[in-house]
Amino acid sequence: MKSTDIFLEILGCPSEEMHEPVNAGYICPYTSDRCSKRGHGTNDPFPVCSIWKYTGARENRRKDRPVIVCPKRFYTADIVGDILEHVWVGPYERNKINAVREIKMGKIGNVDMVVCDTSNLPALDNFVSVELQAIDITGTVSDVYTSHLSQTDLIRSPKYNFNTANVHKRYLTQLIKKGYFHSTWRKKIVAVIQDVLFESIRERVRFAATNPKDENTSIVFMSYTLDPTETDEEGYYRLKLKEVVGTEHSVLMNAVVYETPPSKDLFVAAIKRQL
Template sequence: MQGPELIFVCPKRFYAVDFLKEVIDHCWPGDKPQNPQIAREVKMEGFGNVDFVIADVKKNNKIEQFLSVELQAIDITGSVFPAYQALRIGEDLEKKPTYGFNWDNVYKRYITQLIRKGYFHHHWKSKIVAVIPEQVYQYILGRAGFMRTAEVKKDPQVNIIFMTYRLEKDPDKVGEYKPVLVNVEGTSHTNLQNAIMYKDPPQRSAFIDQIKSSLARGAVKISDLISAGDISSVEYDDD
């Protein structure tokens, strides 16, 4: 049974299952690796780290094939910690805590990073696997319709693979939930990038209406913005 309101807010929740084995089972191209070894927090020159790299290490310590793996939960705003702390000590809260899901941050930040990392892996003739909640994946699909294929092992265009999970009741542990694999679909960095960047533009007339609406609320002068400290001082002609 699925928990409809449950979503991963911490990437470590994926650790409840052997997701790296599932990456090998579902995403590794060709024959299974003979000597898979896991590297953590591997630095990408000029662009941060990747969470894990599964490398097939030969006897001479040569690495011919590898897959990178990135974990991503949903970002939250505010904090649920006061409610958790009150529950633990059996006290009431003075006021309702404020918190929410920051869907846009995941979409804008994570997908941008994934496109760039997918581009790197394209040049390395490898792939990067994004392990994410199913709800986050569906949100991304709702915002950007990109090419997807289930042939993630064989399609040479695929350099980004989405491996999605949802939380379902654990039959072996009463009251607990565990991650269950839902989707494994691949795309390319170019398809993902184009789907996000080249959306159908709004009508020019609609944008003109927005300009008029903003001006109706009150036009501003550059000098006023400088005085308020909203922008730095620049030379301008106020005539």
């Protein structure tokens, strides 16, 4: 097995084309800044953008699809255009629509981006906030990265997986809080995520969907798929909008809090095993 069987993208490039990110100054092409990701046991950047998810076992093990592990990767998507088409309410002039990043939102932290209409400045009445979310991994791929830099084959297959449970716990809680704030302002917040994560969320949290442009919709999920067979004009693998689903913050909150309870009999059996 080779490192390129694990990594799809390094520092924005197809992994087979990028083995010396230090020579590129570790500059992230999506932000034009030095990569801020860190690996285990190193102070150097760990510029891995996406990793292959596998399915099956042993001789049936095969690549399923790439999973984005850095939220900055979403900046190559046409987030602004997709919001204007699927989420924005009311008329606008495209040349008056701006996007700004990292806006502080009280004690709860920042939102990654805000798309706003600047036509009535100094008044700023129409805007949509954006939260980007990638998926963390469990286990480690540090040895794979070392092999990738030295262009040597892997001694053993790495053991890693994708920590969707942590995303459910942390990201959805943040999204509900920020969604509540936006609902009080009569505004919307868009969660930009990958299709694999959105599928996981929908499997675990059953919430009613609403029209993304409805005035009561405060949270909108925009799900993208990463296509490793097609590149855009700049040579990056293409991100394609797959699904746009709206909901209300209270609906999402109730779906998260009031999940289907586990079996009481199984719970009791677990207690008995510890007696």
